Amino acid sequence: MSLVLCLVLGILASASGQPNARASDLYYTDITPVTDETRYTTLNPDIQLNEMNKVKHSKGNIVFTAGERASGDRMIVNHFDGDSLTSAKDVEVLMSYPAGASTGVTLTSIEVYVDMMADDAGGYLTKGGIGQTHVEILLTSNLTRSFVYETFIYGY
Ligand SMILES: *[C@@H]1O[C@H](CO)[C@@H](O)[C@H](O)[C@H]1NC(C)=O
DSSP, X not given: XXXXXXXXHHHHHHHHHSOOOOGGGXXXXXXXXXXXXXXXXXXXXXXXXXXXXEEEEETTEEEEEEEOOOTTOEEEEEEXXXXXXXXXXXXXXXXXXXXXXXXXXXXXXXXXEEEESSSOOEEEEEEEOTXXXXXXXXXXXXXXXXXXXXXXXXEO
């Protein structure tokens, strides 16, 4: 067999052995203004919010994390969104991985960088999480004029 064919077969073999994972595997909502009637916890009263680790870097700048990088993992999601609002609103974002059928990727680490006009934000895992193959992440911020975030999800 030629060297080229060996290489092609090798690449195909390793590609088909990889779980299918792209940033498009993430489902996410717009940065959505909510009221006490429409916020996630009102619509889903039975769901337990698991707070992510929270580090405040400066006013309006917070990093939420869960889990840790592990050897052999890789970035499977990098997603960015931002919005400014005409007046201060309570906002929420819901993200869900994977968007569709299981990708077979076990999640090792989740990092969400948030920047907003308000002082505080919340970052929660509402379903699944580290060590599992799916996760749902809720971000919240009250009375803010802007909300920007970037999400990284790692797994193997
Ligand atoms: C936003 O307001 C709601 C309702 O008062 C409260 O439950 C929630 O903890 C607040 N979120 C943040 C991040 O302060």
